[in-house]
Every structure is written in structure tokens, then in C-alpha cells.
Amino acid sequence: MRTSWADSVSNSAAENVTAAATNNGPASSASSRPSRSSYVPPHLRNRPPSAEPLAPTPKENLASTNRSAYPGPPPSQPRWGSREPARPGSGPSRGGWGNRTGGWDRGREREVNPFENDEPAEEAFGEQENTGINFDAYEDIPVETSGDNVPPPVNTFAEIDLGDALNENIRRCKYVKPTPVQRHAIPISLGGRDLMACAQTGSGKTAAFCFPIISGIMKGQYAQRPRGARTVYPLALILSPTRELSCQIHDEAKKFSYQTGVRVVVAYGGAPINQQLRELERGVDILVATPGRLVDLLERARVSLQMVKYLALDEADRMLDMGFEPQIRKIVEQMDMPPRGMRQTMLFSATFPKEIQRLASDFLSNYIFLAVGRVGSSTDLIVQRVEYVLESDKRSHLMDLLHAQRANGTHGKQALTLVFVETKKGADSLEHWLCMNGFPATTIHGDRSQQEREQALRSFKSGTTPILVATDVAARGLDIPHVAHVVNFDLPNDIDDYVHRIGRTGRAGKMGLATAFFNDNNASLARSLSELMQEANQEVPSWLARYAARSSYGGGGGRNRRTGGGRFGGRDFRRDGPSRGGSDYYGGGGGGNSSGMGGGYGPSSGYGGGGYGSGVTSAWD
Numbered sequence: 367m368r369t370s371w372a373d374s375v376s377n378s379a380a381e382n383v384t385a386a387a388t389n390n391g392p393a394s395s396a397s398s399r400p401s402r403s404s405y406v407p408p409h410l411r412n413r414p415p416s417a418e419p420l421a422p423t424p425k426e427n428l429a430s431t432n433r434s435a436y437p438g439p440p441p442s443q444p445r446w447g448s449r450e451p452a453r454p455g456s457g458p459s460r461g462g463w464g465n466r467t468g469g470w471d472r473g474r475e476r477e478v479n480p481f482e483n484d485e486p487a488e489e490a491f492g493e494q495e496n497t498g499i500n501f502d503a504y505e506d507i508p509v510e511t512s513g514d515n516v517p518p519p520v521n522t523f524a525e526i527d528l529g530d531a532l533n534e535n536i537r538r539c540k541y542v543k544p545t546p547v548q549r550h551a552i553p554i555s556l557g558g559r560d561l562m563a564c565a566q567t568g569s570g571k572t573a574a575f576c577f578p579i580i581s582g583i584m585k586g587q588y589a590q591r592p593r594g595a596r597t598v599y600p601l602a603l604i605l606s607p608t609r610e611l612s613c614q615i616h617d618e619a620k621k622f623s624y625q626t627g628v629r630v631v632v633a634y635g636g637a638p639i640n641q642q643l644r645e646l647e648r649g650v651d652i653l654v655a656t657p658g659r660l661v662d663l664l665e666r667a668r669v670s671l672q673m674v675k676y677l678a679l680d681e682a683d684r685m686l687d688m689g690f691e692p693q694i695r696k697i698v699e700q701m702d703m704p705p706r707g708m709r710q711t712m713l714f715s716a717t718f719p720k721e722i723q724r725l726a727s728d729f730l731s732n733y734i735f736l737a738v739g740r741v742g743s744s745t746d747l748i749v750q751r752v753e754y755v756l757e758s759d760k761r762s763h764l765m766d767l768l769h770a771q772r773a774n775g776t777h778g779k780q781a782l783t784l785v786f787v788e789t790k791k792g793a794d795s796l797e798h799w800l801c802m803n804g805f806p807a808t809t810i811h812g813d814r815s816q817q818e819r820e821q822a823l824r825s826f827k828s829g830t831t832p833i834l835v836a837t838d839v840a841a842r843g844l845d846i847p848h849v850a851h852v853v854n855f856d857l858p859n860d861i862d863d864y865v866h867r868i869g870r871t872g873r874a875g876k877m878g879l880a881t882a883f884f885n886d887n888n889a890s891l892a893r894s895l896s897e898l899m900q901e902a903n904q905e906v907p908s909w910l911a912r913y914a915a916r917s918s919y920g921g922g923g924g925r926n927r928r929t930g931g932g933r934f935g936g937r938d939f940r941r942d943g944p945s946r947g948g949s950d951y952y953g954g955g956g957g958g959n960s961s962g963m964g965g966g967y968g969p970s971s972g973y974g975g976g977g978y979g980s981g982v983t984s985a986w987d
């Protein structure tokens with residue numbers, strides 16, 4: 367069931383897109399919108415000579431892109447994000463970084479109620495969170511488990527003995543019943559088993575790993591933890607790839623653990639370490655961290671992992687991706703964390719390529735593999751559109767979409783729109799151009815300070831700046847309830863990144879819309895994109911099908927090749943037999959260690975080739 371707000375947004379955008387597609391797609395919607403200084407009306411735009419682009423078409427003349435190009439923001443130009451009014455309790459007046467103190471009032475050792483700010487944010491959008499969520503959309507989702515003695519799933523939270531305080535918090539969160547991944551994963555984890563879980567974006571994986579950890583710590587009779595001079599000994603470690611995601615997991619975990627006596631602390635880069643050290647010194651049961659900052663804390667001997675009973679890796683495939691795996695190995699295997707079998711390890715993601723499964727199995731002991739969501743199931747909550755748009759037409763085409771959304775918005779409100787671009791410079795430039803053209807936008811990428819990034823997110827979430835232009839730093843995990851439209855202004859090189867990006871909409875049973883601008887530069891993605899859309903019951907434009915038919919997997923890197931067994935990496939690689947799968951979609955072979963992956967990912971892989979750009983430290987600290 368759609369909310370009326372989401373309905374109007376997705377309908378309007380979908381109609382606009384459909385109209386464009388009917389008129390043979392590429393930047394061809396003949397709408398009469400007010401002309402603006404930098405806005406190129408459709409009839410003046412560069413377009414392919416034929417109604418439908420023939421694949422392959424010659425590369426467009428990039429020189430012509432300058433027509434609407436914006437030279438870049440003047441240094442003094444203020445950002446929309448910096449003009450936002452501070453939300454109560456979230457602005458610098460409350461101490462900036464101090465916002466991350468979590469639910470505890472430092473001075474008086476009184477736990478602050480993390481639910482107290484929930485309602486106003488929702489009222490701003492005229493909705494109550496978790497009402498209108500259609501979890502029935504998930505009911506018929508295929509679920510696959512493999513491994514020994516898999517504990518049976520539950521249908522209700524009442525069937526699980528999570529403890530009174532946690533149950534009360536689940537009620538406060540307005541979670542009426544568990545989502546499919548929660549129904550399966552929670553009993554598995556409560557049964558003490560290691561777990562590798564793939565479940566679609568927005569389906570409640572955070573709670574699926576938080577509940578068993580909090581419940582276990584509440585009930586656990588753990589040996590007295592050492593009281594070192596300044597070293598702290600968390601019982602659980604939750605690692606995530608970006609600072610914002612770590613903050614979000616921390617916020618969620620604070621809610622789930624309210625009045626349970628379980629203390630959650632977050633540590634991430636880009637923020638002053640002293641504040642985080644002070645938080646740690648006040649005690650920590652669950653440490654949520656980005657790997658870089660954690661390594662720093664470990665090397666300073668301010669954190670010891672020797673008491674860790676629970677290890678959770680969110681976005682686990684990204685955490686074990688090329689470049690980052692050594693840091694994870696260092697944390698998990700080379701410091702003082704108990705070995706696998708002596709701790710409980712949970713790996714979660716919406717995508718889990720087999721090669722990564724192979725690597726991940728090094729961290730797991732007799733684990734259960736869980737896949738929730740297969741071909742054509744809940745991914746059709748996200749309406750996916752692909753439009754052929756030349757580089758030079760992208761801005762004008764985006765403007766068309768935004769005008770249509772604005773025209774159809776309810777109560778004069780514009781839908782939240784998340785626009786993904788490839789580079790940080792591109793993000794800044796597009797943000798400024800949008801602002802100049804009357805669309806309040808802000809941006810998030812690796813070149814902005816952490817404070818700016820957090821402010822941008824707040825401004826976006828509150829609707830103050832309803833457009834967020836982002837690099838891949840925002841592609842994974844972020845749960846922003848009212849994102850109605852994700853625009854892939856620049857498509858990623860990796861189909862899994864596409865899956866995560868579009869997953870910022872259509873969350874928790876709600877409908878969403880994702881529009882991708884495709885042109886010759888994205889030819890290597892054509893086949894995987896076309897397959898993905900077919901699997902999700904989406905309409906594949908005939909021109910994209912032609913691109914797909916002509917393209918081979920080789921061009922864009924083996925990573926884009928899809929394996930059988932459904933979406934979301936939904937197959938346990940152990941089922942591929944003793945050869946452990948032979949040559950699957952990385953093509954590089956390798957026998958379960960990092961060295962085998964050298965050639966497999968190719969230059970298009972993940973952060974290096976995408977939003978983070980080369981030489982950027984990104985959010986990985």
C-alpha cells in the first residue's frame with residue numbers, strides 16, 4: 367500500500383517518465399515548463415538523430431556539453447545545506463559532535479530517551495513512521511537457508527524471548543511484526559549460530575543483527591571485564607563501511623537498547639577522537655565503528671577486542687571488497703579478538719557475490735547461509751526506469767523530472783530526491799546548478815567535512831533541502847524514510863552498487879521510484895541492468911535490450927556478470943560443490959584468499975572507480 371504522499375510522487379514521476387519513454391525516451395518529453403537561466407528547454411537539446419538510440423551509437427560530441435555547463439560555484443557561494451535551521455537537538459548549539467553522545471546524559475548519568483524526537487520529524491511530512499508500511503509485500507518472498515540444523519523461523523516477536531526491556535523498545539519503534547529477514551535471522555543468531563545473511567535493501571537487517579546482540583548481552587553472564595587503566599572491552603562489535611551508516615546504526619541500537627542497561631558507543635573518522643574516547647571511557651557494551659577509526663583506537667590500546675562475543679559486519683560484501691579487506695582482517699584476525707567459534711559472527715548485506723562469500727567464510731564457523739528475496743519479489747516495490755540521456759542533456763532532463771515532481775507534490779511539498787553522480791566535483795557542480803535554478807539542494811561526498819556531511823543529511827531528511835546530490839558514499843545502508851525518487855544521474859560501473867543506490871527508496875514495504883540516465887558510456891552495464899530489471903518484473907526498454915544483446919560481460923569488468931540463483935546474491939557458494947564454485951563471476955579464480963582476487967574486480971570496482979574517486983580517503987575511517 368502506498369502512502370498518498372509517496373503515491374503522488376511516484377505516480378507523477380512515473381507518468382513523466384512513461385511519457386518520455388513513449389516519446390522514445392531520450393530526453394524527449396515535450397513539456398512546456400518555465401524557462402530558467404540555465405535550463406535548456408527540451409526542443410533545444412542535443413538528442414540522438416533517431417527516435418530510439420541504436421546500439422551502439424557513436425559517442426556524443428562532448429564539446430557540445432558545454433552549452434549548459436556550469437563553471438563551478440564561486441568560493442563564497444553559501445550552500446543550501448549550511449543555511450538550514452538547526453533541528454531541535456541536532457545543531458551545533460547542542461555541541462556538534464556531542465550529538466553522538468547517544469542516549470546517555472553525560473553529566474548526570476541519566477539515560478536520555480532516544481524516542482523523544484521521533485514524532486516531530488514525522489509530523490513534518492504529515493506521516494507517522496511505520497504506519498502504512500506494507501510488510502505484506504514481503505510475505506511471499508522466497509527464503510533460502512543452508513547449513514546444519516537451521517533453527518526454525520518465527521512469525522511474531524512474541525515467539526522470541528528477547529527480554530522485556532527490548533520488547534518494550536520494539537513496541538516503541540512501532541514494529542508490529544518481524545520482517546522476513548528478522549523472522550529467520552533472529553532465531554538463528556539467538557541459537558548461537560554464525561550467519562551470512564542476504565536480504566533486500568530496506569528490509570530490516572539492522573534490527574536483525576541488533577536484537578540478538580542486545581538480548582544476548584542483557585541475558586549473558588559474562589565474566590568480569592578487565593578494568594584496564596584506559597582500555598575498554600566491548601562485548602560486541604558492529605562494523606560498517608561509512609561514517610553516516612555507523613551513526614545510523616548507533617542511533618538505531620540506542621533505541622533498541624534503551625533502558626536495557628546495554629550501552630552503545632560509536633567511533634568513526636572525521637570527528638574529534640577525544641570526544642569518542644570520553645564516551646568509551648564511560649563504558650561500552652556494543653561498539654559501532656568504521657574500520658579506520660577502530661584500528662586507530664586499537665593501536666592506541668584504548669580498545670581491546672578480547673571480550674568480544676558478537677561480531678557483526680553490515681554491508682559485509684563492501685567490507686571485504688578490494689582495498690578494505692586487509693583492514694578487516696587486521697581487526698578480526700590480527701588483534702586480540704577471540705577466534706571464530708569462540709565468538710558469534712554475523713554478516714549482512716543485500717548483495718553477496720560468491721567471491722566475497724568465499725572470503726567471508728574465513729571469519730565464520732559452521733555458519734548458516736540465509737537468502738531472503740529472489741527473482742521478482744519485493745524489488746518490484748521500486749519502480750525502475752531507464753532513460754537514454756546524452757551527457758549534455760542530463761541536467762535539463764533532471765530538471766524535467768524535478769519540475770514534474772514539484773507540480774504534482776502534495777501540500778506544496780517536494781518529494782525527497784536522491785541524485786547519484788560519479789564524482790565529488792560533479793556533485794558540487796550539480797548541487798550549485800540546481801540551487802541556481804530554484805531547486806534547493808545539498809550534497810554529500812568525501813571532500814566535505816564530516817560536519818558538513820552530517821548537516822547535509824539532516825537538511826535533506828528534514829526536507830529543508832529536498833534534493834541530495836551524492837556520490838557512492840550515500841549508496842549503502844542509509845535509511846531516509848521519505849526518499850521517493852532515486853536518480854542515477856551517472857550510473858555506477860558495478861551493478862551491485864546500482865542495487866544499493868536504488869535501495870535508498872522503496873524501503874520498509876513502501877513504494878519507490880528509481881530513474882537511471884543511460885548512454886553509451888554505460889554500455890558495459892547494459893546486460894546486468896537489463897537482467898536485473900527483468901528479474902524484478904520491470905519493463906526493459908527495447909533499446910536497452912539491444913544494448914544488452916550486443917554487450918559482453920567482459921567490457922565493464924567481470925563484476926557485472928550476474929550469476930544464476932536469483933537476485934541479492936541469493937545462493938550459498940558452498941552449494942557449488944567441492945571446487946567451491948570454480949570460475950564464477952569474478953573470473954579471477956582464487957582459493958578463498960585475497961590474493962586470488964587481484965584481477966577480478968577490475969578498475970570499475972566500488973569506491974575507487976565510483977563516487978569516492980581516486981586518492982580519496984573516503985569515509986573509510
Ligand SMILES: Nc1ncnc2c1ncn2[C@@H]1O[C@H](COP(=O)(O)OP(=O)(O)OP(=O)(O)O)[C@@H](O)[C@H]1O
Nearest residue numbers: 541543544545567568569570571572716843845874
Ligand atoms: N519489524 C519492523 N517493522 C516495521 N518497520 C521496520 C521493522 N524492521 C525494520 N523496520 C524499519 O525498516 C526500515 C529499513 O530497515 P533497515 O535500515 O534495517 O534496512 P536494511 O535491510 O538494513 O537496508 P539496507 O540494505 O539498505 O542497509 C527502517 O526504517 C526500520 O526502522
